[in-house]
Amino acid sequence: MQKTAIKFIWYYLKIFKLMLVLILTLMSLSRLLEQGAQYYFAKLFEHIASAVGQADYWQITFDFIVIITVLALLGAFLRMLADWCSSRLVPHIRSVVIRDTFDYVNKQSISYFVGEMTGNISNKFHQLQNGVIDFFVQIHGFLHDTLYTVITIGILTYLNWMLGLCMILWVALMVYQGFRFGRKRATLSKQTSTLSSQTNAQIIDSIANYAEIKSFSNYKFERVNLLNTLRQWRKAETTEQKAKVKIRACMEFLAIISIAIFIIINTFLLYWQQIDVTTYIFALSTFDRLSWTSFSVNWAVNNFTRITGQMNSALETLAIDPEIVDSPSAKTLKIKKAEIKFDKVCFHYNNQQNIFKNFNLDIKAGEKIGIVGSSGSGKSTLIKLISRYFDTSSGTVKINGIDIKDITQDSLHKNIAVIPQDVCLFNRTIMDNIRYGNVDADEAKVIKAAKDASADKFIEKLPSSYKTKVGDRGVILSGGERQRIAIARAILKNAPILIFDEATSSLDSESEKYIQDSMKKLMKNKTVVAIAHRLSTLREMDRIIVLENGKIVEEGTHLGLLRKKGRYAKLFKMQSDGYLQV
Ligand SMILES: Nc1ncnc2c1ncn2[C@@H]1O[C@H](COP(=O)(O)OP(=O)(O)OP(=O)(O)O)[C@@H](O)[C@H]1O
Numbered sequence: 001m002q003k004t005a006i007k008f009i010w011y012y013l014k015i016f017k018l019m020l021v022l023i024l025t026l027m028s029l030s031r032l033l034e035q036g037a038q039y040y041f042a043k044l045f046e047h048i049a050s051a052v053g054q055a056d057y058w059q060i061t062f063d064f065i066v067i068i069t070v071l072a073l074l075g076a077f078l079r080m081l082a083d084w085c086s087s088r089l090v091p092h093i094r095s096v097v098i099r100d101t102f103d104y105v106n107k108q109s110i111s112y113f114v115g116e117m118t119g120n121i122s123n124k125f126h127q128l129q130n131g132v133i134d135f136f137v138q139i140h141g142f143l144h145d146t147l148y149t150v151i152t153i154g155i156l157t158y159l160n161w162m163l164g165l166c167m168i169l170w171v172a173l174m175v176y177q178g179f180r181f182g183r184k185r186a187t188l189s190k191q192t193s194t195l196s197s198q199t200n201a202q203i204i205d206s207i208a209n210y211a212e213i214k215s216f217s218n219y220k221f222e223r224v225n226l227l228n229t230l231r232q233w234r235k236a237e238t239t240e241q242k243a244k245v246k247i248r249a250c251m252e253f254l255a256i257i258s259i260a261i262f263i264i265i266n267t268f269l270l271y272w273q274q275i276d277v278t279t280y281i282f283a284l285s286t287f288d289r290l291s292w293t294s295f296s297v298n299w300a301v302n303n304f305t306r307i308t309g310q311m312n313s314a315l316e317t318l319a320i321d322p323e324i325v326d327s328p329s330a331k332t333l334k335i336k337k338a339e340i341k342f343d344k345v346c347f348h349y350n351n352q353q354n355i356f357k358n359f360n361l362d363i364k365a366g367e368k369i370g371i372v373g374s375s376g377s378g379k380s381t382l383i384k385l386i387s388r389y390f391d392t393s394s395g396t397v398k399i400n401g402i403d404i405k406d407i408t409q410d411s412l413h414k415n416i417a418v419i420p421q422d423v424c425l426f427n428r429t430i431m432d433n434i435r436y437g438n439v440d441a442d443e444a445k446v447i448k449a450a451k452d453a454s455a456d457k458f459i460e461k462l463p464s465s466y467k468t469k470v471g472d473r474g475v476i477l478s479g480g481e482r483q484r485i486a487i488a489r490a491i492l493k494n495a496p497i498l499i500f501d502e503a504t505s506s507l508d509s510e511s512e513k514y515i516q517d518s519m520k521k522l523m524k525n526k527t528v529v530a531i532a533h534r535l536s537t538l539r540e541m542d543r544i545i546v547l548e549n550g551k552i553v554e555e556g557t558h559l560g561l562l563r564k565k566g567r568y569a570k571l572f573k574m575q576s577d578g579y580l581q582v
């Protein structure tokens with residue numbers, strides 16, 4: 001993705017160049033015709049004033065009226081065509097920009113989303129697409145006005161070079177002022193847009209965590225935080241608006257003064273007989289409009305700097321290079337059974353201490369591995385490395401002997417079904433949420449998966465059964481129910497590798513039994529890596545490894561390890577205290 005607003009805009013200008021050239025041509029022709037009409041209007045004026053009583057007075061007057069009408073009509077028609085093309089172009093550009101940005105953001109690795117507030121990302125998304133659209137809308141007006149200015153200067157220079165020179169000097173002064181003011185405005189608007197994103201991100205973050213705010217009674221604390229950011233935003237925006245008013249007033253003042261100066265110069269040129277009456281009338285009639293169009297050109301230049309300021313601020317967040325990218329020679333992984341191997345793996349998060357150092361682990365095809373260990377020992381990190389959510393700093397993770405760095409991320413993820421610690425559901429129907437495991441699955445398959453996950457009974461009790469919307473992140477469902485939806489989804493995905501990060505929350509024995517049954521069905525013929533707490537899951541495992549500080553300190557079967565009375569037995573006793581029996 002292009003890193004600066006100018007490069008970003010240039011990229012899309014190139015994509016739509018044919019349409020833009022067409023619009024530009026139509027606008028040039030329309031401007032020429034309109035200026036022609038204006039010139040004949042001046043001629044008509046001179047004729048009416050000077051040729052009264054001549055034999056062909058009415059004939060010539062009528063001819064001029066016909067020419068003016070035809071030129072004006074043709075000009076208006078071509079301008080309408082240009083506007084029609086623009087009205088088709090803008091929505092097209094918007095959808096292409098949103099599509100491309102969405103694609104790019106989705107290529108980002110997990111660490112990007114961990115580091116950025118989601119509200120901030122979506123806000124930058126809006127800023128970027130609004131910036132591009134704003135730019136194209138502005139450029140349309142800008143081209144209109146620039147063409148008018150250029151064509152008028154051309155005609156005036158042709159009629160009298162001194163008039164042309166006056167115009168050129170004056171327009172140059174206006175554009176220079178526009179740039180000077182614009183630069184100041186760009187810095188201010190970048191500040192404003194950064195603070196606007198920050199405020200929105202804060203609001204979204206608070207709303208998403210409404211339950212925490214309520215349970216900690218921290219509404220006032222959140223409110224004070226928001227008011228602080230709002231105060232900064234308001235200050236920045238007031239400064240920007242003040243600068244805008246000043247700039248506008250300066251430019252309007254310049255425009256009005258220059259009209260007066262131009263009338264004086266024009267009158268002197270007529271007095272010294274350097275120009276005829278037609279040129280005098282034409283120059284005066286165009287100058288009034290020209291002073292406002294050059295003012296708009298200036299304003300557009302000014303707006304461009306504001307827009308690029310906002311877009312640059314958005315691109316600073318959005319156009320970050322993805323941390324993990326597919327190598328050009330990456331292959332598609334197509335497997336039925338999966339063998340996973342960690343070979344001398346070292347890993348740490350952003351320059352922090354090593355979580356894993358020369359870590360080795362072989363998981364045979366179809367083997368079911370349970371991982372236990374104290375909190376922070378690296379269990380979740382280990383399974384994230386299999387999905388390549390993060391890259392190892394050295395050593396390799398291999399699937400069926402292939403380094404996962406040589407596999408496309410897309411095909412790698414297609415072969416892994418993950419049931420995370422905290423199951424997140426989309427705010428869509430139950431049907432859609434289960435179908436997410438295989439978007440091509442028909443209703444019958446979704447219902448079968450729900451049955452296999454022992455989720456059918458509670459789903460059927462919901463008000464609209466499979467058509468019930470689950471609310472934000474699945475809020476209307478209990479933890480156990482959400483987990484069964486996630487299991488149904490994984491059943492539908494039917495990937496050879498199953499990764500399971502078990503939630504520590506205890507489930508009642510009925511839910512536990514349901515999950516146990518559904519897990520059994522799900523794990524059949526799969527290579528399973530499960531961070532397991534429940535006895536029901538641990539018993540199903542072929543091998544259990546105990547992880548402490550990124551090292552395997554014990555491994556064996558559930559019963560074997562219990563008999564050993566080592567770390568596992570201790571952990572198991574701590575976790576099972578009270579409600580699990582051997
Ligand atoms: N995205 C991250 N960025 C930086 N550090 C992280 C990140 N994720 C985890 N860590 C750190 O890495 C260490 C291992 O974390 P991990 O999530 O693997 O632990 P865990 O064994 O799964 O713990 P738990 O049983 O509590 O889930 C922890 O000290 C944690 O703070």
Ligand SMILES: [Mg+2]
Pocket residue numbers: 379380381421501
């Ligand atoms: Mg964890």
